[in-house]
Structure formats: structure tokens, C-alpha cells
Amino acid sequence: MSSAATATASFDQLQSSLASGGAAQVLAQAAQQLRDEKRYHELFEALKMQTRLQLGLPLQTKDNNEGLTEKQRKELEDGLIAACREVGSLLLKQGKIREGYMYLRPVGEPAEARALLADIEADEDNAEELIEVLLHKGVDIGRGFQLMIDQYGTCSSITQYDQSVARRPRSEQQPAARKLLQKVHSDLLGSVKHDIAKQEGANPAGNTLLELIRDREWLFQENAYHIDTTHLASTVRNARVLSDAADLRMALDLTEYGRRLSQQFQYQGDEPFADQYPANALYFQSLLGQNVEEAIAYFEQKAELLDPQYNGTAPLETLVDLLARLNRPAEAIVAGIKIKPKCVQPIGLAPSLVELATQAKQFDAVLAYCKEQGDVLGYAACLAAKGK
Incomplete structure (x- = not known):
């Protein structure tokens, strides 16, 4: 027809x-x-x-449906x-x-x-649209970020992470941070193995960077490196949002490599992670249950000594957040109240005092603090949380 x-x-x-x-x-x-x-x-x-x-x-109508009953609406x-x-x-x-x-x-x-x-299935015709919807619209951030890596490479993906993904809540950052960590760790591991095999004439044993680089200081001689060192630093920094033990071990593995690099490639980070690889290593270790008290002492000292007028609230919020992640909310409340700056706006890295009080099921200290500060809204929120 x-x-x-x-x-x-x-x-x-x-x-x-x-x-x-x-x-x-x-x-x-x-x-x-x-x-x-x-x-x-x-x-x-x-x-x-x-x-x-x-x-x-x-x-058909061009009006805004005024006059409808609630049921009709x-x-x-x-x-x-x-x-x-x-x-x-x-x-x-x-x-x-x-x-x-x-x-x-x-x-x-x-x-x-x-x-x-x-x-x-992603292909060259639809990859850009898939990245837009999956990553930028937040439908499946992990898959979208993996497509970003596959299509545009690690460098562009890190730029995209820092410009947009890093602004999302931690739970939404985690899938992208995991994909980036896996990519950089895999590339670095492969590069190190290749270098060792080339120099020693046999494939090396070991599945972690630490196993491979231990007792092989020659890998770093004459300012040698095996991956873009800015990519390494960015990946370690972004891995702090992760909480799965396997991810944390992989991130810690990267710090073991990073701290052996020539000093010119150990870029200074933002406080309290200015000493980038040692500070991040301590952070990851504590979340894995290692050197916990040492980590708390380190970040507590940073929070107390660094002036928030120059360094912002990140040192304090890092300490409070770390204590909360270590399931020590009562200590996080004490730290938050003790060191909280008066005139600097928090960046939202750490849970609020009300969230910590709810986690700890201890409200009195936060109620007293809010009352002292004249914080009616905080007092009401804490009181409401206590009454739930």
C-alpha cells in the first residue's frame, strides 16, 4: 500500500x-x-x-490550569x-x-x-549524549565518568571531576572517584611492572605498588616517574571521599608510590594536606583502622594551629569529618565546638553539629552551644532531632 x-x-x-x-x-x-x-x-x-x-x-489550553480542584490537579x-x-x-x-x-x-x-x-551500548555516535545524561545529569555517575575516561582520557576526566563532580555530595562523587582511582592505579601498576621487567629481564611478583617499589629505589632515580604526576596527585586528593576498604587500600597504595617521587613532583596540597602524600596516607590508614590516634592527633594539631582567616575551615572540618567517619561523633562535637571559627563560612565538608548530635544521640552540648551563640534555628533543629 x-x-x-x-x-x-x-x-x-x-x-x-x-x-x-x-x-x-x-x-x-x-x-x-x-x-x-x-x-x-x-x-x-x-x-x-x-x-x-x-x-x-x-x-488544548494555554492557561496554567487555574481553577482546578485538588483532585483534578x-x-x-x-x-x-x-x-x-x-x-x-x-x-x-x-x-x-x-x-x-x-x-x-x-x-x-x-x-x-x-x-x-x-x-x-556506547559508541562514537552516542557517547557524548550518554555522558551528558549519565554524568552531568547524575543518572549514573559511575558509568558516565567511565565513558568520560574512555572517550577523552584521564586528563580531561580529572578536569571534569574538579569542575563539576567535586561539587556534588560525597555519595555522588564516590562512583566517579572510584573509576578515576581504578584507572590511575591500573595504569601506574602496569607502567611500574613494565619498567621492572625491562630492567630485570623478568616479570615481577606482586600485585600492589608497595610490593613492587619496596627495595627498588632505582625506579625513582634521576627524577624518574611512571605516570603523569599531576594526575597522581589529583587522584589521591579526590579519593578522600571514598569509604570502601578496597578503595582506601588502593588509594593508600598510590601514596606509597607518591612519597618516593622526587621532591619536585611532590606538589604541595591545600591544608591540612599540604604535605600531600604523607598526610593523605595517614588519612587513608585511619579509615582502614590503622594509626588512628596518630591521625587524629595530626589533624587536630592542624585544626588548632592553622588560622581560618588564611586557611579557611578545611582543617577544622577535616578533623570533625574524620572523627565522624571513625564513628566518634561525640569527639567530633567537642572538636567542632572548641575550634569552630566565628567569622568564616564553613565549606560543608563536615557534618553539622545537629547531625553529629543525632549520630551520637547526645544533644545537650550542641543545645548549650546554640543557646550561647544565639542560634535559634540551630537550637530548634537540635531540639527537634532530640524529640524524634
């Missing part, structure tokens, strides 16, 4: 639908035809009209969400990533979009 004949038959079917079932049947028939023809944007409009017809509303919203879900899913199955996500986003269920996108 020719396209003209097919179109005529479609219109005839719509006419028959009106005669047999009225407006509702017309819209149902139109929606099915649009599905069959994969005209999904128009399908969305048909589904919208179906919803409005069911609610007794004008099929809820049913209209549910209908539109269902339309978004159907059309977004169909577009993603068609491989139209950006368009599909445009419809799925209002549904507010990232897991649903993540599952649909998992079925789309």
Missing part, C-alpha cells in the same frame, strides 16, 4: 472511531497509530489530550507523568538519549532511566 493510501486509511480509521466510541476512542486510536509510526513527540500530545478528556477539561499530574514515562521509555529504546531523558526527567525516578540507559 502506498504512503498516500496508508494515510487515507488512517484518517478513515479515526472517522470510524468517532462513530463507534466518540472522542475517547478517537484519541485512543490516534495514540496507537502514533505509537506504530514511532512518532513519539506527537504521541505525548495525544496522551495529554486523553488525560484532559478523562478529567472533563478542554483538550493530582489526576492531571499523574496522567502527564504517565505520558512522560511512556514516551521517554520509547525514545530511549529507539536510541534517542537526550530526547528520551527530557521526558523521563519529570518522572523523578533516576533508577528507571538508569535501567533503560543500561541497555544502550
Whole structure:
């Protein structure tokens, strides 16, 4: 059948639908035809009209739906969400990533979009759109960041991490930080193994950097290195958001390599990690249950001695956050109250005093502090948390 004949038959079917079932049947028939023809944007409009017809509303309107009852407003919203879900899913199955996500986003269920996108294999044509939705829109940050590494390399990926991922909450940073850590550790491990095999004439035993570089100081002679040293430093810094023991051991392994580099490649970090590799090593060790008291003492000294007017609140917040991560919230409260700067805005690295009080189930010290500071909102939040 020719396209003209097919179109005529479609219109005839719509006419028959009106005669047999009225407006509702017309819209149902139109929606099915649009599905069959994969005209999904128009399908969305048909589904919208179906919803409005069911609610007794004008099929098309430019107003903002004023005058609706709460029940009508809820049913209209549910209908539109269902339309978004159907059309977004169909577009993603068609491989139209950006368009599909445009419809799925209002549904507010990232897991649903993540599952649909998992079925789309990345290639040179769709990689950019996948990175946009998975990474930048936050649908699947781990997969999106891995695609970023695969497509653009480690250097660009680190830049992207520092510019956007690092601004996200810790739980959202972790998948990207893990992918970066795995990539840099794998590349460095392979490079070191290759160098040893080349110099010694046999593949070395050992699965960690520490095992490979121990007793092989010649690996670092004449300012030698086996990976871009700025990449190494950035990866170690970003790994501080991680909490899984395997990740922390891998990050600690990188510090073992980094601290053996020539001094010109041991870049100074921001306080309290100015002495970058030793300080980060101590941090990772404490989270692994090693040298805990030494780490607390080190970061406590940094918090007490560094002036927040020049160094900001990172030294204090690092101490408080570390104590919280070590499941010592009561000590974190004491540290936070004792050293908290009066005129410097926190950067949000550490939990709030109210969060710590809730974790510790000890509220009195925070209530007293808020009262002393005239912090009505903090006092009320702490009191509410205590009463839950």
C-alpha cells in the first residue's frame, strides 16, 4: 500500500472511531497509530489530550490550569507523568538519549532511566549524549565518568571531576572517584611492572605498588616517574571521599608510590594536606583502622594551629569529618565546638553539629552551644532531632 493510501486509511480509521466510541476512542486510536509510526513527540500530545478528556477539561489550553480542584490537579499530574514515562521509555529504546531523558526527567525516578540507559551500548555516535545524561545529569555517575575516561582520557576526566563532580555530595562523587582511582592505579601498576621487567629481564611478583617499589629505589632515580604526576596527585586528593576498604587500600597504595617521587613532583596540597602524600596516607590508614590516634592527633594539631582567616575551615572540618567517619561523633562535637571559627563560612565538608548530635544521640552540648551563640534555628533543629 502506498504512503498516500496508508494515510487515507488512517484518517478513515479515526472517522470510524468517532462513530463507534466518540472522542475517547478517537484519541485512543490516534495514540496507537502514533505509537506504530514511532512518532513519539506527537504521541505525548495525544496522551495529554486523553488525560484532559478523562478529567472533563478542554483538550488544548494555554492557561496554567487555574481553577482546578485538588483532585483534578493530582489526576492531571499523574496522567502527564504517565505520558512522560511512556514516551521517554520509547525514545530511549529507539536510541534517542537526550530526547528520551527530557521526558523521563519529570518522572523523578533516576533508577528507571538508569535501567533503560543500561541497555544502550556506547559508541562514537552516542557517547557524548550518554555522558551528558549519565554524568552531568547524575543518572549514573559511575558509568558516565567511565565513558568520560574512555572517550577523552584521564586528563580531561580529572578536569571534569574538579569542575563539576567535586561539587556534588560525597555519595555522588564516590562512583566517579572510584573509576578515576581504578584507572590511575591500573595504569601506574602496569607502567611500574613494565619498567621492572625491562630492567630485570623478568616479570615481577606482586600485585600492589608497595610490593613492587619496596627495595627498588632505582625506579625513582634521576627524577624518574611512571605516570603523569599531576594526575597522581589529583587522584589521591579526590579519593578522600571514598569509604570502601578496597578503595582506601588502593588509594593508600598510590601514596606509597607518591612519597618516593622526587621532591619536585611532590606538589604541595591545600591544608591540612599540604604535605600531600604523607598526610593523605595517614588519612587513608585511619579509615582502614590503622594509626588512628596518630591521625587524629595530626589533624587536630592542624585544626588548632592553622588560622581560618588564611586557611579557611578545611582543617577544622577535616578533623570533625574524620572523627565522624571513625564513628566518634561525640569527639567530633567537642572538636567542632572548641575550634569552630566565628567569622568564616564553613565549606560543608563536615557534618553539622545537629547531625553529629543525632549520630551520637547526645544533644545537650550542641543545645548549650546554640543557646550561647544565639542560634535559634540551630537550637530548634537540635531540639527537634532530640524529640524524634
